[in-house]
Each structure stands twice: as structure tokens, then as C-alpha cells.
Amino acid sequence: MKHYYDQIERINYEGTQTNNPFAFRHYNPEQIILGKTMAEHLRFSICYWHTFCWAGTDMFGSGSFNYPWQSSADPLSNAKAKADVAFEFFYKMNVPFYAFHDVDVAPEGNSIQEYINNLSIMTDILLEKQQQTGVKLLWGTANCFTNPRYAAGAATNPDPEVFACAATQVVHAMNATHKLGGQNYVLWGGREGYETLLNTNLRQEREQLGKFMQLVVENKYKIGFNGTLLIEPKPQEPTKHQYDYDVATIYGFLKQFGLEKEIKVNIEANHATLAGHSFQHEVASAIALDIFGSLDANRGDPQLGWDTDQFPNSVEENTLVMYEILKSGGFTTGGLNFDAKIRRQSIDKYDVFHGHIGAIDTMALSLKCAAKMIEDKRLDQKVAERYADWDKNLGKDILQGNMSLQEIAQYSLVNNLQPKARSGAQEQLENIVNKAIFG
Amino acid sequence: MKHYYDQIERINYEGTQTNNPFAFRHYNPEQIILGKTMAEHLRFSICYWHTFCWAGTDMFGSGSFNYPWQSSADPLSNAKAKADVAFEFFYKMNVPFYAFHDVDVAPEGNSIQEYINNLSIMTDILLEKQQQTGVKLLWGTANCFTNPRYAAGAATNPDPEVFACAATQVVHAMNATHKLGGQNYVLWGGREGYETLLNTNLRQEREQLGKFMQLVVENKYKIGFNGTLLIEPKPQEPTKHQYDYDVATIYGFLKQFGLEKEIKVNIEANHATLAGHSFQHEVASAIALDIFGSLDANRGDPQLGWDTDQFPNSVEENTLVMYEILKSGGFTTGGLNFDAKIRRQSIDKYDVFHGHIGAIDTMALSLKCAAKMIEDKRLDQKVAERYADWDKNLGKDILQGNMSLQEIAQYSLVNNLQPKARSGAQEQLENIVNKAIFG
Amino acid sequence: MKHYYDQIERINYEGTQTNNPFAFRHYNPEQIILGKTMAEHLRFSICYWHTFCWAGTDMFGSGSFNYPWQSSADPLSNAKAKADVAFEFFYKMNVPFYAFHDVDVAPEGNSIQEYINNLSIMTDILLEKQQQTGVKLLWGTANCFTNPRYAAGAATNPDPEVFACAATQVVHAMNATHKLGGQNYVLWGGREGYETLLNTNLRQEREQLGKFMQLVVENKYKIGFNGTLLIEPKPQEPTKHQYDYDVATIYGFLKQFGLEKEIKVNIEANHATLAGHSFQHEVASAIALDIFGSLDANRGDPQLGWDTDQFPNSVEENTLVMYEILKSGGFTTGGLNFDAKIRRQSIDKYDVFHGHIGAIDTMALSLKCAAKMIEDKRLDQKVAERYADWDKNLGKDILQGNMSLQEIAQYSLVNNLQPKARSGAQEQLENIVNKAIFG
Amino acid sequence: MKHYYDQIERINYEGTQTNNPFAFRHYNPEQIILGKTMAEHLRFSICYWHTFCWAGTDMFGSGSFNYPWQSSADPLSNAKAKADVAFEFFYKMNVPFYAFHDVDVAPEGNSIQEYINNLSIMTDILLEKQQQTGVKLLWGTANCFTNPRYAAGAATNPDPEVFACAATQVVHAMNATHKLGGQNYVLWGGREGYETLLNTNLRQEREQLGKFMQLVVENKYKIGFNGTLLIEPKPQEPTKHQYDYDVATIYGFLKQFGLEKEIKVNIEANHATLAGHSFQHEVASAIALDIFGSLDANRGDPQLGWDTDQFPNSVEENTLVMYEILKSGGFTTGGLNFDAKIRRQSIDKYDVFHGHIGAIDTMALSLKCAAKMIEDKRLDQKVAERYADWDKNLGKDILQGNMSLQEIAQYSLVNNLQPKARSGAQEQLENIVNKAIFG
Ligand SMILES: [Co+2]
Ligand SMILES: [Co+2]
Ligand SMILES: [Co+2]
Ligand SMILES: [Co+2]
Ligand SMILES: [Co+2]
Ligand SMILES: [Co+2]
Ligand SMILES: [Co+2]
Ligand SMILES: [Co+2]
Structure with a gap:
């Protein structure tokens, strides 16, 4: 493994007395909270896309990061260099899991065959790196929204050939996830929605999406994948309206297609607030509907109407979320994936450490505070008394x-x-x- | 019938050449559009509550209207005087329908027995007035949100006695609706939601609401009511979060409790936009999910975060809505109820005519424009071609x-x-x- | 003084070890932080209106509180009973200040003369109670928005007689404030705005408002009032758009009328977020523009579009606010007024204590955390270095x-x-x- | 001139009877409305950036357009090819004006000298094309937000060298605008704002921005530019908060730095709504404050929180805007610039015609309707009567x-x-x- 972050060995717990900004103040992986270690409770995961693929662009600006692994003319070389740095980072951040899209780790190539080959090559490399570092895969997914072919949706595209392309990616991303021991497989319908109702047949697109999900469930059993299937709700962006709007909407969709026992939700904080809900609301709703799966732990900006995907830093907000999760018994296959990115101005090589360290300590502290809420017992009692009649x-x-x-x-x-x-x-x-x- | 609006005989169609502000310019009830009269298509209804019960208060101001029918110390006298003016208005506005809550038309009284008696007396009076004027009942409903007993919800209240009070009102409001030949019965869960998750058992409250709706369905058959049951979605206000958030949420709820064939939705424009959706979106979604029932035609303010319940005045917005409805085959038992109120400053006795005339012409023109969209055929063709593969x-x-x-x-x-x-x-x-x- | 809250003596600091919910855990009035006592830093004030005048109504519900001081047929008796309870509460809450509108404390009466007499009587009573309890007046104000005469604005009303009525109230409210030793006088333009531009002359209304403020400044000097004049920004509600939209808008208004040295702002958290800004943003902006005066410490709901006026409970949010204030040198005549109300369901007599205790501890803890941010020095240094060139x-x-x-x-x-x-x-x-x- | 759009000659007025989608139905340039031609009233302009520079990317997707003028390895060749198509389009769209940023028309190059040379070469080419086609320049501007050097702002950057780079671009963009006979020069502070207050000195940045604007005014006189200087408000995006938030904020800024007679505003519809205002509000406010200059005519989506920059298609919204402008006497140097882009899915070569034709007819019809509002006289009279006292x-x-x-x-x-x-x-x-x- 090359050493890109050569100033850092590994982030460890040093407690609140430390002045070392490259240490955990609150996350002590081995500390027992309500009978489980913090690591077991929190199941942290780092995402490949924001951390290693995003170049620092926004809708009004070009890339600010200039990563070395984006500099080669050979996409596969870049992919390998990127994997080196990614696993160096996962390891140094001391988290048990990571998560990826197919095209985060492997170049798309110029044909389906090339795509398959590249993904296969990279899957082998990732497997090796998992074994070397001990980092495991929380979930894999397929990116069916960046390529212009998906401009009008993937499974809900008016062109069945586009549906077929999406199916192809999902088959291979599921295989890769399975091979890598992934604990979940996520579907985010990045463009499953509409720009204008004027060109949209809602009923038709819903049928397509229902069929797609049924096929994915069937495929899961066929390949023997034991992980959990998850849909990630998001209300809009990039489209005007997305069909996986929020937890309640997904629940209705799953019920319609008989999938409510097969698919759960991966809830992202920023998507919750974009949908007009608190993060806690979405988590509590999913639990009440028995479809809670996993979390994309990040934060939005309460004044902004797009997905800022910032690192979580609110203990107040996340304590309420962890409280719901603790009450429900905790994660099973799910975990806390940081679907978060440093700011475009954060061009220092180590800013990405600060982002993740702050996020990890935020969630760790939230877990501890939520445990205190449980131990205090008054909240639980008040609610029980309230409904006692x-x-x-x-x-x-x-x-x-x-x-x-x-x-x-x-x-x-x-x-x-x-x-x-x-x-x-x-x-x-x-x-x-x-x-x-x-x- | 006393003549409160003594300057107005009746609002009639005079066409676009008229300069009479007290005439319809676009709504010609007998005009045929796509094979049905405009009256048959639009099925206009005037609401009792905003028009005759609201005193012109807001959260920062006391009543500005000083209606004579709010001046007596005897609630039942007020109710009768109000009914006189209400039916004078319905008649003079030349609409076929009206809609009411139980406590809009009859005083609550100081006991359940008084409530029942008052509602019974007033139902007889309303029946007589319907027969005199030819105005029919689009829908009835029970107000289970104003009385402080409903502060924590009606069916979802932590206290089963409050559930029982709500059941009582619904039984009697359904009876009244049935007796008056109402074509629908509406349930708006005004406070079925929460202020804080900290004191709320989501799963429990959902079970209560599901049971309530099942009982309402059962009761409908028991009393032989042939109308349609409707739930009106609203995302929040007065509560932090309401369980009937939007069409998609209600669909999931209905599916969970096996009610998707029994209950449809009454969609309000302003509630759609408060939920982060366009009015067209909510209507199109309900149609695609086979739960479209009726409309509360009003408008919100795109810059304001509360239910302004203004009269619809956008032909652009409502043409798209009427287009969805025409494509779906039109209303059956539903109609266009103006759940709208004049502004607090609109203290001229005849402002309420201007509000309704503008609204009626807006919806009539929207119908005509939507019919042109149908007749143009290109929209339909483009969509059909788009999915042809x-x-x-x-x-x-x-x-x-x-x-x-x-x-x-x-x-x-x-x-x-x-x-x-x-x-x-x-x-x-x-x-x-x-x-x-x-x- | 009658004892309405007979279960409570007085709220005192007991520290974090206490299990007494009727004690401060963090607010220790005498504790020194950065050279001043916490009491001197925070200058807490309780508001008369939400706490003693609001009956627990909302736009969809009638009053839930049934206060004894709202039960008499004689308004002046009610006012006196209310003053008894109010000062009992101010004293027991152990805060140095309170704040009121003219009509919070004295009945409007049926004529201007009655209004003046009532206010005069009640001012004497308040003065006596101030002396008895040691509670002081942070600020007074006039309510020029509840009476229907203000439906179209006060200073910006199309009718100059309404302007004159508002001037009358302000003269007498300023006199009362002066007599009571108020440290500030606040103007909140509750309805200085428009419902529709169609009936509005923006330029005319702005001139009226400018003239009004100039007259208020002139009057301040005339009566020898040494306190600070404050305008409270709010973007909308009850109107569609209010002229005192936010801090930046008020700054432009003050500059236009030459008032930027005479009038400062009273910033409310919930109004900041309704305007699309963070609370910190509004405070920092006012400081940067040299018009920072005082705070209405409360909170809104990030998902709701109206003024929920909840008690502040976020240490995270308010630490950033207190940090701005500490950096600027702290309050002079301003303070932290709790323009906040308990929830409509909070019908227990002592819920109002819980609300204020939580709020006070939140702000006290925020002060301590902000002091640590100052003492840490790194934040200040980073900013200084950033602009050093x-x-x-x-x-x-x-x-x-x-x-x-x-x-x-x-x-x-x-x-x-x-x-x-x-x-x-x-x-x-x-x-x-x-x-x-x-x- | 090469013929890229070879299926279209030129868009002409054919009236409402036509079935030709490539004709104006309402915009008849020579038709007289209230004493001026429609062309004189509306002063349409097409923007370079969205129309010819944007590749069809969004934050979740890569470019969908594959324009030939983005295919060469030589930036200057691309720039020339782009200019050919741009002027072909301006001409064929039959509009009198266009608008550009420096880097829309000329490559940035690798040094300041290259930038200057490229801009000089392209300015000569543009001048020639203006003369050939008769198309004139409504305004020029400098893009001081895309290059990563502007990540932390241009004039408000913590690094004075970045300020100097921005100054350099503005000097050369003003020169180009002057040479090309531009009627206005626009400043949009794309990143003049902050991401977090934690690293920001608001007072310092405001001083920098004030100084920058003063220097721009001075430079205008120095070079003899007779056009109008305009600032374009936008509340946020890409930053968390931008200093040119809205019209009222800019007014306060101009007053502080003594610039209110020197600089006016260029108001964009989508920026108005992102700031929480109606488009009409922003226009009416600017007129009331005597700083109205020009318009970026587009539309946002009422449910989306980012700048969708769609073509205006609401006659209802724009009639109110044109009414304000007509009442104020109409544009002087300003005009209606379509800062609008086709959707990412609109990959047909001629979709950009449909977008502009619809927009032009929308604004033309809005002008006609606004003229009817003027001619009706009742609106004006009602307002005059309202304030008559x-x-x-x-x-x-x-x-x-x-x-x-x-x-x-x-x-x-x-x-x-x-x-x-x-x-x-x-x-x-x-x-x-x-x-x-x-x-
Ligand atoms: Co995510
Ligand atoms: Co996100
Ligand atoms: Co309604
Ligand atoms: Co409503
Ligand atoms: Co306030
Ligand atoms: Co408030
Ligand atoms: Co623009
Ligand atoms: Co824009």
C-alpha cells in the first residue's frame, strides 16, 4: 500500500483530554454501551464516491482537488491508484466498513463487456485489500444515474433498453457485493422520477419500477446473497420529483408490489430534511413500519434546498436518531455510512480526516447520550403512561x-x-x- | 329566507363581453365540453366553515367581520341565522353543492346529548333548505380538531375516551350526511399527528387510526350510505407532522389496513404545496394509485409556509389539474369544493362573491383549456410514443x-x-x- | 401577591448533580464567565404575552388553558389578577427582567381615553410590583396589530387615522416604558407589509414607515427616554410580506431615513429562520452593521413555515449566537427575552416552569461553551490568519x-x-x- | 457563418392562427403597445453561457449534449466555432440582444496574458458578428466564480491576490463590453458570501466588496463607458449565504458605500424565489427604491430549492412583473435576458428554439396583458383611492x-x-x- 496520507498512522481513541486533532475524543471502539461495544453499535462505513471520486466541482465551479489518482490517461490505472488510497484511508480511519458504486471502483469502459471486465478486475483487487486491511463491505450499489443514458431514469426509463442496461449493472454490482461479503445491497433511484408530468406516464413508470425491484429480489435469492436489500429515499434532485420520495412513500410502493418483507430502507439525513421531515422522523417511521435498514449519516443545511452532504456534527440531532435505533434493538446488517463530503474549499490533504473524525465522534457521543436517555427510563415511562388506557x-x-x-x-x-x-x-x-x- | 346580500339576485353567465363584476365570464353551466355540461364536469361546492363560521381572526389578530349571525347569545339562534345566509349565498352563487362540518352547522352544546340534539335539529333545517334551493350536499364531515379535547389528536389520541368522542361525532355526522343525501363523507385528520416524537408512540397511533378507519368503513355499510369515503391529506399544521401527509403516504396507510378499495382522497391544493408537491402531482399520483376522489380547490402562497386557503386564481395551475382529471374520466361522486376564504381585510359584504366568482371562472376556464389539451392530441401522442417500446x-x-x-x-x-x-x-x-x- | 404557583418557591441553581426538575442545572447567576457574572451576560427576560395572555388557541383550535385571570367579566380585574400571577412567576423564575405590550397589561377599553386610563392604572401597579420583586423592565412595546383597525398595517396603513391610532399607542407605551425604567423600547411592525401588491403603494408605505420611525426617535429625546430603540425583523406572518423582513433589509431602511445611529434591532431566532437565515447569521450581520441591540431567544421548527415560538433548547445553535455576542463585547441595554410559549397541549400549571428552566439552562450553557470557544483562541487565530494578507x-x-x-x-x-x-x-x-x- | 441549425431560417411572427411551432404566436416586434413597439418594450436578449457553454451536466450526471464546438483540443478553435453557432442562433431567434461572461466567449488560457489575448481576439470576432447580424450586446460580465481560485469568493476573498485577479477580469470584461457597445455591465457575486461563519470576517468582506464596487464605478467613468452598472442579487448557491441576497439587501449595501445612484439591479426570477420573494416583489421593490435596472427572465420550480433556470412560461407571473415595469416607465438600458437553459434531457438540436420561442411569447403576452391592466384603469384608481386620505x-x-x-x-x-x-x-x-x- 502506497502512503498518500504520510503524516498519519491511524486514528485512535485518546479521550477528551487529548489535544491531538487526529484522535477520537468520544469514539472508543471497544467501550461497552448497553451490552455491546461501540463498534458493534455504530458500524461505521466510509463511502468511496464523495471521498475519492468527487473532484471538488459544483454547479458553478470546476474541480478544486487535483487528486493524483485522477491524473492518468488510463482509467484502470486511476482506479487502482484510487483503491490504494481508499483502503489506506479506510484503514487509517479505523472504521470497519466501506461502501461503493460499481463505477466508483471500476471504469465504465466503452462497452458492456469492458464494464464487466473492469469491474471483475477491480473486485479482485478490492477483495485482496479487504483481506489485507480487515475493512469489510457494508454495501455495494450500482450507479444508474450519472451516465447520460439514464437522463430519463433507469428502471423507469421510457426506453426498455435503458432498463436493461440498469439491470446489467445491478446484476454485476450484486455479484461484486456478494463476492466481497457485502452485508447489504442498496438501490438509490437517482433519476427514478420525472422532470415534468407532461411527458410522464406515472402508472407505467411505477409498474416498471415495481417489476425491477421484484427482479432484484428474485436475483438475490438466485445468487444466494444473504445481505439485506435497501432502497434509499430521496424526494428530488437531480429530478423534479423522485418516486422514492420518503419512507412513507416507499412503504406504499413496497406494499403495492408485495415487497415489504424483502426490502428495507437506507435513510439519509439530508434526504430526510429535503423531504420536509426531521431525520428522527424518517428513522422512527421506518421502524414503526418494520422497514428500517441502514443509515447514510450526514447533514444538510437547514437553509439550503439541495443535498449538501456535509458530515454530521450535531449531537442534538443524532442523539434522537440513535435513541430510536437503540429502542428498536439496534442495527442488524445496517450501519452508519458517511455519505458525506468535505467542502469544495477544504483542499488540505488532511481535511478529509477532520471531516470523518468529527463525524465519528458526533455519532459516538450521540450513542452515549441516547443510552443515557434509555437508562434514565423517564422518557419511556412517560410514553407508556400516556397510552396506558x-x-x-x-x-x-x-x-x-x-x-x-x-x-x-x-x-x-x-x-x-x-x-x-x-x-x-x-x-x-x-x-x-x-x-x-x-x- | 332573509335577504342578507340584498344587492345581488343571482350570479349568472354573461360571457367575456360583460362589465358586470357579479357575473360569470367563463362558467356557463349548460355549455357542453367533451360531451358533458360544465356543471357536470366541475361540480362546484361552497364550504360552510370559512364562509360563514370564520370571524376574520388570525394568529395575530382578532375578528374583523362582525357577522350578524355570530351576535346572539343563543348558539342555536345563531346557527339558524347562519343557515339562512348560507343557503341564500349557495343559491345566489348558483352552485350545485355545499359542504360542512358538524359543528359548522350545529352548536356543540355542553354535553354529548346536546350535541346530538342540536345536530338533529339543524339537519332537519338543512334538509328543508336543500329542498327549497335545490342545493345539494357534496360532503359532510366531523370537526374533530377544534375542541381542546382533541389537542393530542382524535383517533390517535393517547386517551381512548377521546377516540370515543371522535367516533361519536363521526357517527352523527355520517348520519346527517346520509340523511341529507351527501355524495361523499370526508375525514380530515386535523390533529392526527404529533407535536414531538418524544411523547409519541407512532406504531400505537397508527394502529388506532387504522382501526378507526376500518370502523368508519364498516359503519358506512351498516347505515347504507352509498357515498364515497375520503381522507384529506395535509402534511402539518396545526401539528408538527400529520399522518395523512400526502397522497403517497395515505396510499401506504390504506394498503396496510386493507382499505385501498374503500377510501379515496380529497386533495387540497394548498395542502399539496405545503407537502412539497405541485397540486397536479398530487392529483396525478392519486389517479395513478386508483384512489382519486375529490378536490378542495384553493391556493396557497408559494412564499408562505401555512395554509392560506385562498381562492384559486391560476388558470395555468388548474388547467394541468383538470387535464389529469379529464384524462382519468372525470369526477364520479367528487367535485370541486372551495375550501377557501376571503382575506381578513376583505370586510365588504360582497367580497365573498368576488372570491367565489373569480374561483369559479378560474376553474371553468381551466376545464376549457384542459379540453383543448385533450383535443390537440399531441400531448397524448408524445407520451404514448415515448413509452411505445x-x-x-x-x-x-x-x-x-x-x-x-x-x-x-x-x-x-x-x-x-x-x-x-x-x-x-x-x-x-x-x-x-x-x-x-x-x- | 396571591400564590398561584403554590408548589414552587423559587428556581435556584443546584448544578448538574441535582435531580430536581425545578432547579437550574447550568445557570448560576453569580458565576463569573470572562469577567462578568452570568446574570450580567445573559440578562434574561420573560414575556407577558405568550405566558399570560395567550389562551392556548391556534388557527384550528380554541383555547386549552382556562386561566383564572381570563375568567372575569371585568377586564381591569383580569388585568390586575394577571399582573399578580405574572410577577409571582417572574420572581419565582429568578430572572432580572420582563417585557410587555401595552394591551398585554392593560385593557384596550372602548375609547382612546379608556385605553389611556387603563394603561395609566396598570403602569402604577406594575411599578409597585417591580419595586416589590426587584424585577425590572427590559422593554415595553405597543401592540399595533391585533385590533382589526390594524388589518392593513399601522404606520403603513392607507388610512392616516390608523397611523394616528398607532402613534397614540406608541406615545403611551413609551411613556409607560420610561416610567417603569425600561431599558429599551421595541417596535415590531406586526402588519407593516402587504397581503397583495395589487392594492399596495410600496413607495408611499415606506415613506409612512420612515416618518413614523423618525417621529418615534424625536419623541424619545423629547421625553428624555435613555433606553435603546429597537426594531424587530420578521419576514412574513401574519402578512404575505413584511417591510422589516430581516436585518439586512432593516439596515437599508434605516440608512434611507438617516436612522442607522438611532435604532437597533431586536433579533428573534424564529424570525431569522423564517427569513431563510440562521439565527447566528442575523446576529453576526447586525453586529457587522453596528445595529445589534437585543434578542428574542426562542426557536422555530426547521420543518414548519410559521412562527412556532418554542423555547430555545439547542445549545449547539445558541453557542454560535453567544459566541458572536461575546466577540462583539456583549449586550449593553439588550438582553435575552424569551419570546416563547409552551405548547397548546402543555396544560399542566407547571409546564411553563419547565419551558423557562430548559431555556435558561440552554442559554447559560451556550454562554459557557461560547466562552470556551473564545478561550481556545484557535478560532480567532484561524480567522485572523486567513485575512492576514x-x-x-x-x-x-x-x-x-x-x-x-x-x-x-x-x-x-x-x-x-x-x-x-x-x-x-x-x-x-x-x-x-x-x-x-x-x- | 456556418449553418448548424440548418432546418430553421428565422423565427417570425405568424400570429395565433399558425400551426408552425417555429414561429412566434404573440411576439410581433413591430406591434405598438402603449406607444412603443413590442421590441422596444421587451428588449430580448439571449445568454451565451447556458445556451452554448453548458454541456448538459448536473451534480449527478455528466454532459448529455455533445456539442461540436466542445470537441476540439484547441480552446480558441472551439471559441470561434461556438461564436459562429451563437450568432447564427441569435439571428435566427430574431432577438436584438445577447449577453456573455468573459470566459463564455474566450478561453481562460494558462496565464493572465493569455486570457487578455484570447479575450481581445474574441472581442474583435464578436464585434464583426454583431455588425454582420445586427445583434447588439445587452450586457457583458466577468465570470469570477468558476475557476477554483474563486472558491472562497472574488472581491471578498481572504487573499487580496484573488481580489486582484477578479479586478483584472472585470477591467478586461468592461473594456470588451465598452468596445462592443454593451448597454450595461453586470456584476454577479457568484461566490461573494460564505460557507461557514466560523472562518468568515463579515465586516472585512463587506469592506472589500464595497471597495471593489467603488473601483468599478470609478473605472466606468475612466473608460467612458455610458452603460449602466448592475448587480444581480442571489441569496445562496453555490455558497451558503451570498452578500447580494436580494434587492433590499443590495439597497442597504449601496447606501452604505454611497453607490445607490451609480449601481442598479439585474433581477432574476429564479433568484427572487430562492430568496423567498415573488419575482413581482423584487421588481416592485427595486422600482420603489429607484434601483431597478434589468431582468434575467427565467423561472424556478416552486418545489425545488436550487436554481433551475428554466425558461419563463407563466403569463400569470410575468404579467404582474411587466405591469410593475410599465407603471415605472419601462426599461431604459435594461432588457429581458433569458438566463435560462433547456433541460438536460432536451437533446434535440431544436429544443433550444422551443425554449426561447415559448419564453418570448410568454413575455410578449405578459406585456399585452399588463398593458390591458394599465388601460383598464381600475387597478390604478383603486390604489389611488385607497391612499387618498x-x-x-x-x-x-x-x-x-x-x-x-x-x-x-x-x-x-x-x-x-x-x-x-x-x-x-x-x-x-x-x-x-x-x-x-x-x-
Ligand atoms: Co445517501
Ligand atoms: Co445526499
Ligand atoms: Co381542505
Ligand atoms: Co387548507
Ligand atoms: Co419576537
Ligand atoms: Co416569533
Ligand atoms: Co441570472
Ligand atoms: Co439563476
């Missing part, structure tokens, strides 16, 4: 279907119900949360 | 399930697919729309 | 006006400038902030 | 400064003012507007 006579009779609407109305009349007002106690509960976070 | 070999094989994902990938490789780029033609289609609207 | 030759020549644009261009050419890229170091700086907050 | 005694005394605040209060008391409520008549006025648009 649903376990008593009237409540049970209603929920068990023992009373018709008219019988309930009759009961109200006979008893002249005047339900006693109860405080929602929001301020009190918020103070309990802040005590867990700030002492 | 899905009716050919590869497309059919995929959708009919004749190929596995791997077989599709193999097909792509063998044929080295390089799908030909196709223009989405958005600019061209938009020009066709504007030709339909503006000539 | 502006103190060297080229920078100084440019800023001091020694070079024309063409001379600068010539300099660039001759030296073939290729400025060296520099990292913005955002991730690193954010980690420093989180270290200050979380250790 | 300000020309009577009390109103005049107030505005002319004849009464102090206390005297006004005394007047109110003596006369016991009870201002009569007046309707804002919003619904009525909106109906008048729709009559002007739709008949």
Missing part, C-alpha cells in the same frame, strides 16, 4: 374490534364522556433529553 | 416477467446495448400547453 | 484606495498572479466548536 | 412633519378616532387581473 377496558375493546362505531358512540353518550385534559409535557421531556446530552 | 419485444418480456435480471443482463451484453438518446421535449410540450391556454 | 502591501493598497481597478489589473499581469489555494478548514473549525461544547 | 389634512400634516408623535396622539384623543374599516378588495383586484389576462 389503551390497555384497559375501553381501549382494548376498541382495538380488538369488540365495538362498532355506533357502539362506541352509544358508550360515549351513556357515559357522557368528558375526557380529562392531559399535558403533553413536551417541555419537560425536552429537558430530560438535554440532561442526557449535557448533564 | 414497452409494447414491443424486450419491453413486453420484461414487464410480463419472461426474463430474469440475469437474462436481461445477458441480453444487454450479447446485443451490446447502447440505447439511443431521446429528447424529453419538455419545452415543446410546455409550448403546447400554453397554446391551449392562451391561443 | 489584507494587512500587507497589496491588501492595504487596495483597501486604502491607492490603486485603481486598472492599476490592480496591471499589477496582476506584471506579476502573473496565480494565487495559492488555501483550505477553508471548515471541518477542522467545526471540530473545535464541538470540542468547546462537548469536551 | 394621505393627501388630505391629517395625512399631509403627518408626512410633512407638521405634527410630533405627541401631537398626533393628542389629535387622536381629542377626536376619539375610530377609523372606519375598509376592504382591501384583494379578490376583486385579482379578478380584474384575470380579466386582463384571460378576457
